[in-house]
Amino acid sequence: MTVAAVETPVVVIGAGPVGQTTALLLARWGVPVVLLEARASRELAGSRSICQQRDVLDVWAHVGAEAIAEEGVTWTTARTYYRDRELFAWSFADRGRSPLPPFVNISQSRTEELLDRRIAAEPLISVRWNREVTALEQDASTVTARCADGSAFIGTHAVLCAGARAGGLREALGVGFPGESFADRFLICDLRASLPGWETERRFYFDPVWNPGRQVLIHPCPDSSYRIDWQVPPDFDLAAEEASGGLDRRIRQVLGARPYELIWHSVYRFHSRLADRMAVGRVLLAGDAAHLVAPFGARGLNSGVPDAENAAWKIAFARLGWGAPGLPDTYHAERHPAALENLEVTAATMRFLAPQTDAERTHRREVLEKSAADPALAPAVDSGRFAEPYWYVDSPLTTPDPSRVFAGRPPKGQAATPGPGLIVPDAPVTVPGRPEVTRLRQVLRGGLTVLVPAPGDVAGVRTVLRGLGPVPSAAYVLSDLDPDGLLTEALEARPGEAWLIRPDAHVAAVLPANDPEALRAAAHRALGLT
Structure with a gap:
């Protein structure tokens, strides 16, 4: 724009x-x-x-x-091992079937x-x-x-x-x-090597024989390169490891006899x-x-x-x-809770990866051993919950909907049901006259957007939007954008309701399409005007 x-x-x-x-x-x-x-x-x-x-x-x-x-390298499968046994593997859920990869x-x-x-x-x-x-x-x-x-x-x-x-x-x-800062350190090595079958998988190892009592994480990267992270003791000395040949031995324990090129390496602590x-x-x-x-x-x-x-x-x-x-004063109200959520999730992961008490160490060992014997216990193994957009359900800019109450953090690997405060799924869409547009969020970032259920709702919605003055805005009929019904399905959209969406693709309100006063009030609220 x-x-x-x-x-x-x-x-x-x-x-x-x-x-x-x-x-x-x-x-x-x-x-x-x-x-x-x-x-x-x-x-x-x-x-x-x-x-x-x-x-x-x-x-x-x-x-x-x-x-x-x-x-970027697209990877779709995350595999988790305990010693030499695979515990489970999972792939990313995508409610909206976005053309973009889940991660690169x-x-x-x-x-x-x-x-x-x-x-x-x-x-x-x-x-x-x-x-x-x-x-x-x-x-x-x-x-x-x-x-x-x-x-x-x-x-x-x-x-x-x-x-x-x-x-x-x-x-x-x-x-x-x-x-807090964690005592254990982590060694990163960026390597170039040929590892057939590993190009689209993230591999996480608990207690492998080549790093007992600690973890190793392997990620594929572009140009046949890989990143390997080893959890190492607080007194780990990288210079001494290199001088003694220990770094090469450490890498060989993962790669075997395959040739490799060491591109970069470093040691860091978590905070x-x-x-x-x-x-x-x-x-x-x-x-x-x-x-x-x-x-x-x-x-x-x-x-x-x-x-x-x-x-x-x-x-x-x-x-x-x-x-x-x-x-801008509402920035703290939305992003501080998001940061708290990240701290809570990652702190739980670190307590599992690097237990600090006897009780935590016992819990970790029992969970891993039991999961190796019973795959149904795999959800208790915490190798990290992947990043997900935060939900602004308690934001002063969000208009709540009693019929769409947020159920809380969704199960690992699943997407939350869309509603006020949540980001909309990035589903495939079609916009007449705009062949470059292939997904929903491409039409959302120009201002406020309203998705309406039927052509007859557009005129009233546009009247409300014009009443906002110079605020950039647009209204679309859901069925025009979504001839195949994928977006409607992803939203779990109901007949007769309109979706007011912010410039960052978060839902500001879901409300009756035939209620201009409700739409006006929700738009004012989304702009911090009330």
């Missing part, structure tokens, strides 16, 4: 994937951005955050970075390269390297970012996406970052921390600057990108007069 850009930019601090995504999304709304990065240049090394979930791929496709999904594996370095290409093509984004932000000052209408070199940048808002470098700014904002506030005045905290989680379940970057989208559309709508000036 094209809108007139307002002059004062938004300041985005940190040019990692979350900062890059924030900048690109704001630019899509016509909002200029200054993207500040403390480093002098991009560090293109190592896999780091590799698992990118479907809903994140959808956001990147929206900003023109479809190549991330295209280049691609190195964070390559993701950053591809996002950099999009940023270079975007005239509304100005990237400033070697700009370490040391202070943030606010007044009633602006934020000033002061840098170590003496430069300063003024914006209407700032989004802090500086990850591990955000500590000083977080502290200066008065934001606490409570949590579980959450900012006590994700919004301080006109400064929003996103990604690792706001929350750190253990990576099992790939909930790090896959929660940082939804942070970016939530922040971007709210800042844009507030700046452009489409929503309430305080709309």
Whole structure:
């Protein structure tokens, strides 16, 4: 979409994937951005955050970075082993039958390269390297970012996406970052090797003979490469391991005699921390600057990108007069509970993977041994619950529907039933005259969208939408978009109801299609106007 850009930019601090995504999304709304990065240049090394979930791929496709999904390795099956025995395997559920893959594996370095290409093509984004932000000052209408070199940048808002470098700014904002760090460390090796049959599978090993008492995780990556993560003791010494030949022996225990190339390796610790506030005045905290989680379940970057989208559309709508000036204030109300959910899920996984008490160690051993004998007990084995979009059912922007009460976190591997606060399934759709549109979310990100059950409902809905003033909006007849009924089935849509959907594809309300006052009230609520 094209809108007139307002002059004062938004300041985005940190040019990692979350900062890059924030900048690109704001630019899509016509909002200029200054993207500040403390480093002098991009560090293109190592896999780091590799698992990118479907809903994140959808956001990147929206900003023109479809190549991330295209280049990544699609894996569909997750296998879990105890010692030398397979306990279970599962595949991803997709309520909407999206054309996008459920997950791809691609190195964070390559993701950053591809996002950099999009940023270079975007005239509304100005990237400033070697700009370490040391202070943030606010007044009633602006934020000033002061840098170590003496430069300063003024914006209407700032989004802090500086990850591990955000500590000083977080502290200066008065934001606490409570949590814990885990003692065990993890060794990552990126390898290139030929492993037939492993190209589309993630493999997780509990207590293999070649890493007793701990775990090993193997992920396929592009170009016949693989990432292997070993859980190692707190006193693990990588330099000594390499010097003694132990690293090669460790790799050979997994690969056997196959030739391999070691591309990159590193050792890291897991942290579980959450900012006590994700919004301080006109400064929003996103990604690792706001929350750190253990990576099992790939909930790090896959929660940082939804942070970016939530922040971007709210800042844009507030700046452009489409929503309430305080709309960005609701960022904390939606993304902080999402981060709490991630902490709860990953903390449970870490208690299973790295038990800290005798009771936890006994529980883990008993669950694994019993599951090896009885596959019905496999759900008790926790190797990580994969990232899923959060549900804004308690958000001040969501209009509840008593007939569609959220049932809570769905069973592992299953998708929640759509309803107010939840993201809509990305089902295949057809839009007359727009052959480039193949899936639902491609038509949702231009503003507020209403799906109506019948052609006779469109006129009244469009009258309500026009009454919102300049707010970008659209209405579609469900059967026109969905001639095969896949979307209707995925939504479990009922006759006579309309679906009001936000720019981030979350459902704002489900309400009678013939009730214009209810639609008007729900739209005002979604925009923070009530």
